[in-house]
Amino acid sequence: MALDQSFVGRTYPPTPSYEVGREKIREFAEAIGDANPAYTDPEAAKELGHPDVIAPPTFVFAITFKAAGLVIEDPQLGLDYSRVVHGDQKFAYTRPVRAGDRLSVTSTIEAVKSLAGNDILDIRGEVHDATGEHVVTAWTKLVSRAPEES
């Protein structure tokens, strides 16, 4: 079923803040096998000019994708999440995410398309810190695959 075009441009309320912890960054860096000390050693991060350890570039996806859940699970939109695959992902950073950040995400539906029976949804997540400063924008393209002919 084609998604409702009138959802294009819809913005969802900012999420409650997510507090970025040093140990969560460490856990993520270990999971991707990345031993860069900027992710785990506050002194090494300071030598690079950061006030505390920073997060790997894709860390913030866990936060923006959870926020995108507001869109994905919006019953009025009617997306069949069981058929969704991740199409594209992009980030643009004003600064890296770092330990101590309290981040809030505002999600907007940028595009809704139907292509060969697939529903395509573009969501933009704007991530701001507690002072209102922009940190990163995440663009996520989700594709809900057309059901197979039975």
Next chain:
Amino acid sequence: MTAKIAYDEVEVGTELPARTFPVTRATLVQYAGASGDFNPIHWNEKFAVEVGLPDVIAHGMFTMAEAIRVVTDWAGDPAAVVEYGVRFTKPVVVPNDGVGAVIEVSAKVAVKLDDNRVRVDLTATSAGQKVLGMSRAVVRLA
């Protein structure tokens, strides 16, 4: 931000040191926990096959995270990455054979931009298949 590579020292075509990243089922379970993405296609073979996949596949975001390590290791400071985008073209299939899969990543400078920035184009393959498309990072150099 303190990149260790100087803008003036790179040219269009400059290659970054290529890397290979192994992926096993244990890697995927660890990544699921760290990222909060517990979709069973990344750890449950029966479920993956039922939804039409050949086997358990790696999280696309795991592949994306590995690929950019070629850039962050080169630049020195991960904060040098100011933009990063990919298209997920093919899944990284991870068999339960004790060996798993390997993601091979290469990258080169494609464009020199203003403000000491360069565009780096990445290539990521697994089992001979291109797993990321349009994989590009904008990096601010020293």
